[in-house]
Amino acid sequence: MPSNLFYGEGSAACVNLISMINSDIYPMTAVAGVLTGLVVAASYMVGEAINNPKLVTWSKSELIQLFISAISAIFIIYLVVTVCQTPALDVSTLTAVSSNQVDNAPLPVFATLFDGAQLSILKTANFTHSVLNIERYHLSAFNMLEARGRWECGDHLCIFGSNGVSSSPYAGITTISSSFNFAFNSAILSYISSLNYLFLLLFAYNGLALFMIPIGLLVRSVPYLRGLGTLFLSVALCFFIIYPALITLTGFATNSMLKIPNSLKPYQSESKIIEAGSPGSVFQESFDFGEDDYLSDKIFPDGQYFSEALGLAGSAFIAGVFFPTLALLGTIASIRQIGRLLGEEIDLSRIIQMV
Amino acid sequence: MKIGIKLPIMLAVFLLLFTNSIAAPPPFCIQQPGLQECKNFCNGNPDDSFCKNFYPEEGASQIPATQNKDWIYLNVLALLVATLLLVALFMIGHSFNLPDLKFLATEEFYQLIITAIILGSFTSIIAFGDSVSKGLSPDTSLSLNDNALSIVNKNLEISNVINSQLLSSSDNIGSESSKAAFCSFISISININACGSFRMLLQPYSLAFQIIATGIAELSSLKSLLIFSRDWALVLFLPFGLFLRNFQFTRGAGGLLIAFAICAYLILPASVVFMDSMVSSFVKSNPELNEDNLKSSKITQAYCNEWLAEGEDNASNAVSILDDLVDKQIGVYMFYFLIKVNLVLISAILSLITSLRFLSGLAGAEVDLSAISRLV
Numbered sequence: 001m002p003s004n005l006f007y008g009e010g011s012a013a014c015v016n017l018i019s020m021i022n023s024d025i026y027p028m029t030a031v032a033g034v035l036t037g038l039v040v041a042a043s044y045m046v047g048e049a050i051n052n053p054k055l056v057t058w059s060k061s062e063l064i065q066l067f068i069s070a071i072s073a074i075f076i077i078y079l080v081v082t083v084c085q086t087p088a089l090d091v092s093t094l095t096a097v098s099s100n101q102v103d104n105a106p107l108p109v110f111a112t113l114f115d116g117a118q119l120s121i122l123k124t125a126n127f128t129h130s131v132l133n134i135e136r137y138h139l140s141a142f143n144m145l146e147a148r149g150r151w152e153c154g155d156h157l158c159i160f161g162s163n164g165v166s167s168s169p170y171a172g173i174t175t176i177s178s179s180f181n182f183a184f185n186s187a188i189l190s191y192i193s194s195l196n197y198l199f200l201l202l203f204a205y206n207g208l209a210l211f212m213i214p215i216g217l218l219v220r221s222v223p224y225l226r227g228l229g230t231l232f233l234s235v236a237l238c239f240f241i242i243y244p245a246l247i248t249l250t251g252f253a254t255n256s257m258l259k260i261p262n263s264l265k266p267y268q269s270e271s272k273i274i275e276a277g278s279p280g281s282v283f284q285e286s287f288d289f290g291e292d293d294y295l296s297d298k299i300f301p302d303g304q305y306f307s308e309a310l311g312l313a314g315s316a317f318i319a320g321v322f323f324p325t326l327a328l329l330g331t332i333a334s335i336r337q338i339g340r341l342l343g344e345e346i347d348l349s350r351i352i353q354m355v
Numbered sequence: 356m357k358i359g360i361k362l363p364i365m366l367a368v369f370l371l372l373f374t375n376s377i378a379a380p381p382p383f384c385i386q387q388p389g390l391q392e393c394k395n396f397c398n399g400n401p402d403d404s405f406c407k408n409f410y411p412e413e414g415a416s417q418i419p420a421t422q423n424k425d426w427i428y429l430n431v432l433a434l435l436v437a438t439l440l441l442v443a444l445f446m447i448g449h450s451f452n453l454p455d456l457k458f459l460a461t462e463e464f465y466q467l468i469i470t471a472i473i474l475g476s477f478t479s480i481i482a483f484g485d486s487v488s489k490g491l492s493p494d495t496s497l498s499l500n501d502n503a504l505s506i507v508n509k510n511l512e513i514s515n516v517i518n519s520q521l522l523s524s525s526d527n528i529g530s531e532s533s534k535a536a537f538c539s540f541i542s543i544s545i546n547i548n549a550c551g552s553f554r555m556l557l558q559p560y561s562l563a564f565q566i567i568a569t570g571i572a573e574l575s576s577l578k579s580l581l582i583f584s585r586d587w588a589l590v591l592f593l594p595f596g597l598f599l600r601n602f603q604f605t606r607g608a609g610g611l612l613i614a615f616a617i618c619a620y621l622i623l624p625a626s627v628v629f630m631d632s633m634v635s636s637f638v639k640s641n642p643e644l645n646e647d648n649l650k651s652s653k654i655t656q657a658y659c660n661e662w663l664a665e666g667e668d669n670a671s672n673a674v675s676i677l678d679d680l681v682d683k684q685i686g687v688y689m690f691y692f693l694i695k696v697n698l699v700l701i702s703a704i705l706s707l708i709t710s711l712r713f714l715s716g717l718a719g720a721e722v723d724l725s726a727i728s729r730l731v
Contacts, residue, residue: 094594165537172528172560175564178564178565183572242605330607334605334607
């Protein structure tokens with residue numbers, strides 16, 4: 001069934017992570033904790049024996065840290081398991097949205113938080129790609145129209161090349177073509193940005209969490225590597241929990257923006273341009289007699305909606321760049337808070353330069 | 356005989372399997388739903404769950420029928436859980452004589468009190484926001500958001516009209532400027548390019564369209580933000596932000612969401628309305644910027660006589676059109692776009708970001724918002 005195929009990546013990543021934690025990390029963390037406890041006990045005894053207050057104080061503080069590490073490990077693993085089992089729709093129960101607004105951003109009941117976030121970003125990427133197609137359609141159309149030439153006979157002898165006037169009936173299109181270059185570039189930026197955030201989500205679940213959470217738990221139990229463990233845990237947890245939650249949240253809102261107007265839907269594919277530019281069609285147009293030129297009508301059969309097409313680039317920017325950036329900023333803010341809670345000051349504000 | 360029975364059965368089974376197999380979208384549609392095969396599938400199977408997710412029906416209403424109130428109970432529950440955790444932390448700190456832990460628990464308890472106050476006064480905050488919104492609105496029957504949206508929609512409508520006018524004028528001038536005449540008699544031929552002087556008019560049009568395109572895209576972005584702030588800011592971001600603010604490790608994200616919800620609902624539309632009223636008073640003193648004048652502006656039709664070899668009349672015609680363009684048409688249009696569209700938008704977004712920075716610090720989120728500033 002397609003729904004099972006689609007809504008499985010998050011569950012698979014969670015299953016891998018939980019099985020790794022159960023089979024490998026729990027024992028390794030326990031061993032590391034026991035070893036650290038032995039080291040702490042030994043240093044306490046040595047400190048008491050040689051009457052060294054620094055060693056005694058260090059032992060006491062490390063014992064407390066060990067205790068906190070054990071509590072943190074249990075809590076973090078419980079949190080990971082809970083999040084992996086939390087349906088994405090539960091995010092909406094923590095807000096005041098009504099049921100029909102939730103229905104407008106449909107999510108299967110069994111979709112996890114990761115699946116909800118992935119669906120939101122995929123929809124955004126799909127929308128920005130459609131906008132890109134529409135801008136490209138217009139640029140292709142303008143290129144074809146600009147190259148159009150017309151020869152008007154001066155008199156009935158012009159067939160022998162006596163006199164006439166040549167012109168380019170669509171030469172004025174070059175002026176608006178430059179504005180669509182801007183819209184096209186903006187749509188590309190929005191599309192690549194949404195793919196970037198999608199990759200970040202996939203990496204968080206398939207690489208970051210699988211590596212950093214277990215290693216972070218392990219390393220945090222060991223003295224002098226506690227800072228590194230805190231960094232790993234903070235980054236992995238925030239990108240595992242906060243980031244998909246915020247993306248799912250913004251997905252409820254942006255779902256209403258992700259609509260191509262009916263007037264522009266026919267221009268999402270190149271079929272009309274291919275049909276209008278085919279040799280038969282152009283050959284047929286070449287022998288029109290009269291003032292009218294029908295090529296523009298063939299390329300834009302449903303009408304010209306240049307302003308609406310330009311406006312779509314703006315909507316794509318808000319959906320593909322602005323709101324995901326907000327989600328990333330919220331994630332970075334949480335990384336700092338969790339780092340402080342675990343005893344380190346982490347500043348990841350430079351990461352935002354990749355936006 | 357056996358083949359005669361087996362064959363239709365096999366055919367029926369094959370058709371059944373084949374029909375079932377084509378009832379699902381192709382597997383690659385999951386990752387690339389925009390492909391034509393996927394769209395073709397959804398055109399024939401609109402009720403498939405995959406198609407409903409990616410191609411929802413048009414015209415779905417966004418107005419909430421009944422707001423979900425369960426989030427308040429969940430928030431209270433989260434508040435109680437956080438309080439219990441802090442009490443446990445304080446007890447551990449007191450038992451083991453750990454002043455740092457006691458201090459942390461005390462500080463977090465103060466933050467919980469603030470969150471409880473915000474939660475308790477949530478309905479009052481919404482009502483206050485609505486009353487401030489209506490009080491600041493030029494049209495008191497509409498909220499601030501609706502007023503701001505009507506301003507943006509009006510500017511979009513004028514932009515569309517200007518765009519269409521410039522496009523038809525550009526078509527005319529482009530066509531005229533490309534004319535070239537050819538004449539031959541026996542073996543003598545001449546090529547006359549008498550309309551070259553009109554080509555200089557295309558450059559101002561090109562520049563004008565770039566500015567107009569930027570303006571239209573900016574107005575559409577602003578419209579999307581205003582629709583979000585009207586329909587989603589206070590029902591989506593604010594409650595979820597309050598929930599996240601209950602816990603120390605999510606306080607940053609929660610504070611950012613609360614700050615963004617309040618700024619988007621109040622500051623953004625207020626900036627749009629305020630800047631527009633300032634600009635409108637300036638526009639009133641310049642009658643050529645009047646809305647009716649902009650909509651009804653007629654650009655001089657260009658005509659080039661392609662057989663006029665000396666070109667003097669064509670050149671003077673082109674120059675007079677250029678003077679008209681600069682003084683009465685493109686000059687006026689660009690002034691309108693730069694003042695009424697770009698300036699209003701930039702002021703609104705910068706106000707949003709500045710207030711967001713202040714409020715997010717107040718709400719407990721220390722976030723570097725320079726990334727959003729750069730997006731402007």
